[in-house]
Amino acid sequence: MKILHCVSSLQVGGAEKLVKNLSVAQQEFGQNVAILSFGKTTDEFQQVLSQSKVKVHNIAGNILKRQIQIIKLINHFDVIHIHSPAVIRAFLLVSPFLLLKKVIYTIHGEVSPNLQGIKVSHRVARCYVNYTFAVSDKTRLKAGGLFSWPKDKIKVIKNGVSLPLRSINKADKPKLTLGTVSRLIPLKKIEDLVKCIGEFNLHDQVDLKIFGDGPEREKLETLVNHLNLNNSIQFMNNVIDEDQIYPLIDCLIICSETEGLPMVLLEGMAYGIPCISTRVGAIPDIITASDCGFLFDTSNLAQLAEHIKVMSENKSVLEAKGLNGKKYITKHFAIESIANIYQEYYGNLNAQ
Helix, strand or coil: CEEEEEECCCCCCHHHHHHHHHHHHHHHCCCEEEEEECCCCCCHHHHHHCCCCCEEEECCCCHHHHHHHHHHHHCCCCEEEECCHHHHHHCHHHHHHHCCCEEEEEECCCCCCCCCCHHHHHHHHCCCCCEEEECCHHHHHHHHHHHCCCHHHEEECCCCECCCCCCCCCCCCCCEEEEEECCCCHHHCHHHHHHHHHHCCCCCCEEEEEECCCCCHHHHHHHHHHCCCCCCEEEEECCCCHHHCHHHCCEEEECCCCCCCCHHHHHHHHCCCCEEEECCCCHHHHHHHHCCEEEECCCCHHHHHHHHHHHHHCHHHHHHHHHHHHHHHHHHCEHHHHHHHHHHHHHHHHHC
8 A cells, every 4th residue: 555645844743743743654664655745855754764664755846746646646655644634725726637536635724724715626626635634622512613514524633743762860969950842932921931031030940941943943042031931941943853842851841822632742751751731722631630730821921830830840740740751642642543543444445
């Protein structure tokens, strides 16, 4: 079976991370796997995939050249697995050719991209998509309004992560190291965490490492300077290798105002890292079921500060919640298990 995963790019992001993890796992299972990307050859995850046996086909050029490239490429594959609403729109003109293929569509997030014709292209896609999945039930429920997609036709398959090969050996440290891992954009609300550390005088108890980059970088750096937190907060830039992120932090912080099922939560849990997060998307379900951390209301800095203090002052709580998360991820979110679930649908499309 030949599988083609289709993404708008291979830049840093949750959907892109799942495609990377899933395609590598499927390749290891002996499947013939490739990726279609409308991004650049310099995209971060494309560089990582270049070290594996997964081939990436970049679609570029004017609209006519793109359609020709797409048609030629999809003709070589049995299963077309789409991971982006932007790809659904890009496939509008080649939709007749997709009627001849086995097509799966995974919806990763709750926020609709600002693209003209997104709902029209999704109405057309309902004619050629065999199975539709969402990474969380809340994402499934929102798909109707965002994409005019019937939510009763959507099944939930959660994200999967690669389990680390080694355990983190953390020496006892005088300060707790917090970490955020995301694009630096407004909806991630990382400024809330910076303000929290400053307003509640947490700089003597914690350090913060901010992994990622984006348009909010300059604003956040200015805020850190204004609050005199340069000695406590460090900007780490974009880091792709998980082994260079999670072993460096003790507790993951998510301040977002909206999420689906963020990969960083699952990755951190896989490394035994507890999490403090806002009550958004599928995060409350995961943290509650696993008992891997604490929840707070969006922009409630007092709640956030209280949770940070508990983690900082009670190392036994920190370690116990980290262990709880690791056990939960190993049981429910290993990428090999998720790949097997998708494989069942790849093989059963004709039975629909």
